[in-house]
Amino acid sequence: MEIKDRIQNGVTYLAADGLEAAGGVVHGFSTRLGGVSTGIYASMDLGTTRGDDSEHVRENYRRFLAAIGAAPDRIAMSNQVHSDVVRPVTVSDIKKDLYDQEPYEADGLVTDIPGVALVIFSADCLPVLLYDPVRHVAAAAHAGWRGTASGIVERAVEKMAFYGSRPEDILAAIGPGISKCCFETHEDVPNAMTAALGVRATPFITPIQHGKFLVDLKGINAMRLERAGLAPEHIAVSGDCTACQPDKYWSHRVTQGVRGSQAAVIQLL
Structure with a gap:
């Protein structure tokens, strides 16, 4: 599988060809391109x-969801807190308004x-x-x-199993994010990876000068998906680095937090 750029009605986004070919689902990873926001938020x-x-944000959602073919009024979100919590979503989680607060963290x-x-x-x-095209489950x-x-x-794959999904049927797309070239860290990040994964983490960590490291988060997540039972050919990884391409993406590091946000969306048909 590959993740490629798509342009629809002036909106640039990314999609995995394997998910598109499987049918029964729409999805997309947004970029900064094709919206109506201005200033530091320009434009999507x-x-x-x-x-x-x-x-502006409401119009951006209308444009992005229309571009990927998703329904605009059946959105579910969460308060993201860098946890490993994966929440099952029901119709009660559909937002009545885009700006309604979610009462949970995940x-x-x-x-x-x-339709969600x-x-x-x-x-x-x-x-x-x-996406599991056999049991029709998305995460x-x-x-x-x-x-x-x-x-x-891995927690996401485990939660999909509650719906009957088998790992070998699941397709996964790792979207654009900071790549190893730009993810320079102190020892806390590699220490967390080796504490969790032992020697399996070492191929994805490169020591550089002054006690710092480059860490390949995309590679680690692809490896974790394989450990969870996904076939390597069912895992697509975007080569785009958000820190390398500030005209196309927001990077928290590059902007020092003064920024808008990308979104990734998946919706079962």
Whole structure:
């Protein structure tokens, strides 16, 4: 599987060809391109907590969801806190208004209900979308370094199993996020990875000067998905680095937190 750029009605987003070919689902990873926001939020800001004009954000959602083919009025979100919690989503979780507050914290969402758009946010952390075309189950996960260390993608696969999904049937797409080239860290990040994964983490960690390291979060999450039982050919990884491409993506590191947000969406048909 590959993740490729798509342009629809002026909106640039990314999609995994394997999920598109499987049918029964729509999905997409947003970029900064194709929205109506201005200033530091220009232009496709999908963050509801970043301080952008709410009417601009509403129009951005309308445009992005229309571009990927998702219904605009059946959205489910969560308060993301860098955990490994994956929440099952029911119709009661559908937001009545885009700006309604969610009463729960989770970094993953899973459902087997058609028409519910699962939404997660990112701006360096990895957005991960999962789809089982056999049992018709979808999940979305937000994998920062803490979530990566605690195994958020494996928790998502486990939650999908509650709906009858088998790992070998699941397709996964790891969207654009900070890549190893730009994810320079102190020892706390590699220590968290090795504490969780032991020597399996070492191929994804490169020591550099002054006690710092480069860490490959995309590679670790792909490895974790394989450990959870997914076939390697069922895992697509975006090569786009949010920190390398500031004209296309928001990067929390590059902007020092003054930014909008990307969103990743998956919706069963």
